[in-house]
Each structure stands twice: as structure tokens, then as C-alpha cells.
Amino acid sequence: MVAEIDYFKKSKVLFQQGDISATLESYEKVREQLHNKKEQKKEILEFLNKILSYCHENDLIMEEATVLRALGRTHSKFKNHIEGLKFSYQALKIQKKLGKKQDVAKSMEFLAEDLEVSGKYDECVKIFNEAGVIYKGLGKLKKVQDIEKEISRLKAFSEKILEDEYLMNKFNVDKY
Secondary structure: OOOOOOHHHHHHHHHHOOOHHHHHHHHHHHHHOHHHOHHHHHHHHHHHHHHHHHHHHOOOHHHHHHHHHHHHHHHHHOOOHHHHHHHHHHHHHHHHHHOOHHHHHHHHHHHHHHHHHOOOHHHHHHHHHHHHHHHHHOOOHHHHHHHHHHHHHHHHHHHHHHHHHHHHHHOOOOOO
16 A cells, blocks of 8 residues: 655645745645645644745745645635635736736636635636636647636536526525
8 A cells, every 4th residue: 555645744844944846836735635634724724824924024926926826725625715715816916917927827717716616607707718818828728628618617507597596586486
């Protein structure tokens, strides 16, 4: 049996060594496994906030945006979508200033996913469209296709919700 690597411990060691890029790269693996780490929620969020403070204090703007995005995604994984959106918007703002189109598009995708969970479908579609335009400009046609599929799915879902609401109102369902 192969032992699972504890990427959270690895991330902590890399951070102590001062290697922020490797820390953030290792943390991506932690984020992928968050469903197994709910009991470590507080510790994980404190760790990310510590990295954020370090980046802010040392004027590591690009890394700060990456940490903000990681905080947004992490909060979303822990079902704290309002906090997740807040951090995602902050990351996007910095990445737009830096002009990192790939990072902007990726952040927009994450933001759109979080907006979907919060039920903001129109805004979600708008953000996905913006990300698609950026990916198209970067020549990432596979990403453009993936986003177009997501937009189609969201539009169909939105139409279904409107249809259901119409029928519920028409037949006075849930009025009593």
C-alpha cells in the first residue's frame, strides 16, 4: 500500500524554508484533497493567512494574488462561499493590474464557479464569457470549448429554473 503524501506538511516546510512559489504549488495538492481535511479547516486557513501576510509584508504581489485565489477556493471548498467570493474578487483585481492574462482567466473561471454555487447565474455567465475571450486571445481553444460547454449548461439550467418558478406561481404551489 502506497502512503499518501501529506502535502499540507510539505507546504509548511517549504514556507518555513522561504520558498513561496513551491509552497503555493504544493498547497494546490492540499486544496485538491480538502474533502479529507475538514478537521484541519482552522489550521489550513491560518496557514494561508500567514502566507498572505508574508507576501504582503515582502511586497510579493504576484504571490499575494495566488494566495488570495487559494483562500477563495479553500473557503469555497469548506462551503463558506461569501468569504470565497471576497478573496476571489481581491485576487482577480490584483491579477488584472499585473496583466497576467492566464492568471486572470483562471481566476475568472474559479470566480464563475463560486458565483454559480451562490445562485448568481447571470453574473456567472458574464464572467465565464470574459474568461473565454481571454483564453481565445491566448490561443487556448480547449479552454474556450470547456467554457462554452459550461455557459450552455448554465443557460439551460437557468431556463429550467425560470420555467419551474413560472409553473409554481401559475398553480400557486408553496403559497400556503
